[in-house]
Amino acid sequence: MMHIERLCLIGVGLIGGSWARALRDAGAVGEIIGCGRTEASLQRAVELGVIDRYECDPAQAVLGADMVVLGVPLGGMRGVLAAIRETLAPHAIITDVGSAKGSVVADAEAVFGRVPPRFVPGHPIAGTEKSGVEASFKELFRHRRVILTPVADTDPDAVATVRALWEVAGAEVVAMDVEHHDEVLAATSHLPHVLAYGLVDTLAHWDDNREIFQYAAGGFRDFTRIASSDPRMWRDICLANREALLTAMKRYITDLNSLLESVEQADGERLEAVFDNAKQARDHFISLLEQ
Amino acid sequence: MMHIERLCLIGVGLIGGSWARALRDAGAVGEIIGCGRTEASLQRAVELGVIDRYECDPAQAVLGADMVVLGVPLGGMRGVLAAIRETLAPHAIITDVGSAKGSVVADAEAVFGRVPPRFVPGHPIAGTEKSGVEASFKELFRHRRVILTPVADTDPDAVATVRALWEVAGAEVVAMDVEHHDEVLAATSHLPHVLAYGLVDTLAHWDDNREIFQYAAGGFRDFTRIASSDPRMWRDICLANREALLTAMKRYITDLNSLLESVEQADGERLEAVFDNAKQARDHFISLLEQ
Ligand SMILES: NC(=O)c1ccc[n+]([C@@H]2O[C@H](COP(=O)([O-])OP(=O)(O)OC[C@H]3O[C@@H](n4cnc5c(N)ncnc54)[C@H](OP(=O)(O)O)[C@@H]3O)[C@@H](O)[C@H]2O)c1
Ligand SMILES: NC(=O)c1ccc[n+]([C@@H]2O[C@H](COP(=O)([O-])OP(=O)(O)OC[C@H]3O[C@@H](n4cnc5c(N)ncnc54)[C@H](OP(=O)(O)O)[C@@H]3O)[C@@H](O)[C@H]2O)c1
Numbered sequence: 291m292m293h294i295e296r297l298c299l300i301g302v303g304l305i306g307g308s309w310a311r312a313l314r315d316a317g318a319v320g321e322i323i324g325c326g327r328t329e330a331s332l333q334r335a336v337e338l339g340v341i342d343r344y345e346c347d348p349a350q351a352v353l354g355a356d357m358v359v360l361g362v363p364l365g366g367m368r369g370v371l372a373a374i375r376e377t378l379a380p381h382a383i384i385t386d387v388g389s390a391k392g393s394v395v396a397d398a399e400a401v402f403g404r405v406p407p408r409f410v411p412g413h414p415i416a417g418t419e420k421s422g423v424e425a426s427f428k429e430l431f432r433h434r435r436v437i438l439t440p441v442a443d444t445d446p447d448a449v450a451t452v453r454a455l456w457e458v459a460g461a462e463v464v465a466m467d468v469e470h471h472d473e474v475l476a477a478t479s480h481l482p483h484v485l486a487y488g489l490v491d492t493l494a495h496w497d498d499n500r501e502i503f504q505y506a507a508g509g510f511r512d513f514t515r516i517a518s519s520d521p522r523m524w525r526d527i528c529l530a531n532r533e534a535l536l537t538a539m540k541r542y543i544t545d546l547n548s549l550l551e552s553v554e555q556a557d558g559e560r561l562e563a564v565f566d567n568a569k570q571a572r573d574h575f576i577s578l579l580e581q
Numbered sequence: 582m583m584h585i586e587r588l589c590l591i592g593v594g595l596i597g598g599s600w601a602r603a604l605r606d607a608g609a610v611g612e613i614i615g616c617g618r619t620e621a622s623l624q625r626a627v628e629l630g631v632i633d634r635y636e637c638d639p640a641q642a643v644l645g646a647d648m649v650v651l652g653v654p655l656g657g658m659r660g661v662l663a664a665i666r667e668t669l670a671p672h673a674i675i676t677d678v679g680s681a682k683g684s685v686v687a688d689a690e691a692v693f694g695r696v697p698p699r700f701v702p703g704h705p706i707a708g709t710e711k712s713g714v715e716a717s718f719k720e721l722f723r724h725r726r727v728i729l730t731p732v733a734d735t736d737p738d739a740v741a742t743v744r745a746l747w748e749v750a751g752a753e754v755v756a757m758d759v760e761h762h763d764e765v766l767a768a769t770s771h772l773p774h775v776l777a778y779g780l781v782d783t784l785a786h787w788d789d790n791r792e793i794f795q796y797a798a799g800g801f802r803d804f805t806r807i808a809s810s811d812p813r814m815w816r817d818i819c820l821a822n823r824e825a826l827l828t829a830m831k832r833y834i835t836d837l838n839s840l841l842e843s844v845e846q847a848d849g850e851r852l853e854a855v856f857d858n859a860k861q862a863r864d865h866f867i868s869l870l871e872q
Binding site: 415416417418419434435437474475477478479481482483484485486487488489490491492493494496500502503504505506507508509510511512513514515516517518519520521522524525526528529532535536539540541542543545546547549550553554556558561562564565566567568569570571572573574575576578579 | 706707709710725726766773777783784785787791794796798799800804815820823826830832834844847852853855858861864
């Protein structure tokens with residue numbers, strides 16, 4: 291099995307913390323050094339056994355690390371890369387878990403002049419609406435997909451190592467183009483989050499005392515769960531994946547306007563056809579998930 | 582406790598069947614006569630103990646009933662009311678469970694000339710994405726709200742009876758104007774369903790082989806759960822509550838266009854403010870639900 295002597299995790303939150311827990315649980319790592327901005331949460335991470343020790347300065351944290359995982363929000367990636375540039379060991383593999391990949395690749399290019407061959411951009415398709423190390427758990431990636439988006443001259447060995455470490459956590463790893471990743475995730479994740487946040491915001495402004503929420507049923511609770519996600523993380527994602535998100539939003543708004551027209555014209559046949567197609571597609575998707 | 586000697590349930594599906602189960606379980610009814618279009622599902626309802634016997638003709642089914650519950654889709658209400666008009670006992674109380682109330686009131690007016698004083702329009706705010714009597718269960722309404730929308734000359738005794746029968750099922754009953762009901766439900770239920778159906782339909786057309794759904798995570802599953810609801814029932818709801826739904830859709834589309842603009846302008850501050858407001862409102866709503 292893959293073994294990493296010293297792993298440095300910068301951003302010990304839900305995603306980074308969960309991966310660290312899974313790797314430790316499997317005995318795939320020797321030592322895990324955490325790094326973040328808030329000492330209290332790093333101390334908590336030590337207490338929880340997620341990391342062995344921590345450094346508050348990223349440049350210090352990566353010293354001697356064989357592998358560096360960037361678990362910070364997308365808006366923090368460039369700063370962290372700049373901070374570790376000088377002290378990173380030449381043989382160290384870097385990977386990240388950011389929800390958009392084009393922006394991280396651009397950050398690496400800006401900091402290093404090009405994407406370092408041992409930098410493997412990655413994104414686990416797993417999460418909850420919670421955040422922080424307290425919410426992390428080692429099973430988070432089990433039976434989930436992780437998308438790696440190596441670029442043309444990414445070192446295949448580095449890709450193989452990152453892949454193996456995700457497999458240790460129970461994930462199924464697939465590789466994809468950066469652009470394709472960002473387009474697919476804009477559609478299946480970033481757009482739904484914007485729609486859910488938007489809906490709850492619309493309703494919250496509907497009446498001042500929010501009486502309206504009292505009459506929302508279980509379906510609404512599920513539908514809006516993702517609107518309880520971390521606002522700053524999602525602001526970062528929207529900015530980082532702006533182009534692809536804009537395309538997805540425009541497409542959706544066009545379709546929604548056409549649904550509006552069907553309602554306006556009381557076109558029951560068309561409404562039923564759209565609803566039916568959606569139900570079939572979702573039922574198909576659920577059966578895929580359950581395979 | 583309230584006791585109904587003979588209850589006639591027209592439309593023995595998820596909602597009607599669940600109420601019947603709860604009433605029987607509590608010993609609140611003597612006999613339950615079912616009625617529907619498909620004999621096989623009525624037979625199944627007898628096997629499941631949801632109803633005692635059935636009639637296929639609504640006019641026959643309501644003979645001698647003290648109470649008639651309309652559990653059919655909104656598009657079926659008017660036809661059923663017309664069918665039972667002549668044979669309904671004068672003392673019988675009628676209620677319905679339809680998801681929109683203005684259309685049912687209009688149906689009653691069209692059939693009876695006015696809303697009969699012993700007709701109490703109602704709507705339980707509970708459901709699942711499943712349908713049919715097989716999916717019914719007696720706990721469905723426990724700790725859920727039921728909205729009754731009596732009109733000016735609805736008999737207060739009839740309202741009290743219907744209220745008591747919902748309370749027997751564990752629900753909390755509130756009264757509301759027909760118009761207010763339709764506006765609130767358009768916002769909190771009908772709009773979300775249209776948005777979810779619309780999103781899945783948009784994605785299903787995104788690429789022909791639906792590869793896109795493979796990269797959808799748990800959040801997407803919850804977000805789109807309501808898009809697995811019965812397309813015909815939701816077509817009926819959209820048509821029945823057309824005006825209020827149009828208002829809600831337009832308001833949402835306006836807000837979504839303004840979010841689109843914020844993404845276009847990379848206005849992170851505004852995005853975060855909207856997301857933050859939504860998260861706070863949802864967390865508040867969840868705490869209400871959990872009270
Ligand atoms: N949550 C999801 O559903 C999900 C799914 C897939 C991928 N992702 C991606 O995973 C990454 C982390 O998300 P998460 O949900 O794990 O968030 P999280 O729980 O908030 O964790 C982020 C961690 O990074 C630290 N941090 C923030 N800014 C930093 C900086 N500039 N330098 C060093 N540390 C910093 C935070 O701690 P301090 O504030 O104490 O520094 C926190 O511990 C994001 O890039 C996100 O796009 C999230
Ligand atoms: N599902 C929800 O989440 C929910 C929540 C609150 C309120 N509601 C309302 O509850 C009502 C029923 O919904 P449901 O979810 O219970 O649907 P359902 O499970 O499909 O039940 C509807 C039943 O009505 C019967 N039916 C349909 N058309 C009929 C007609 N013209 N005459 C006689 N019987 C007829 C159907 O059986 P046959 O096809 O065999 O006739 C079926 O058993 C709808 O008005 C809906 O708006 C639904």
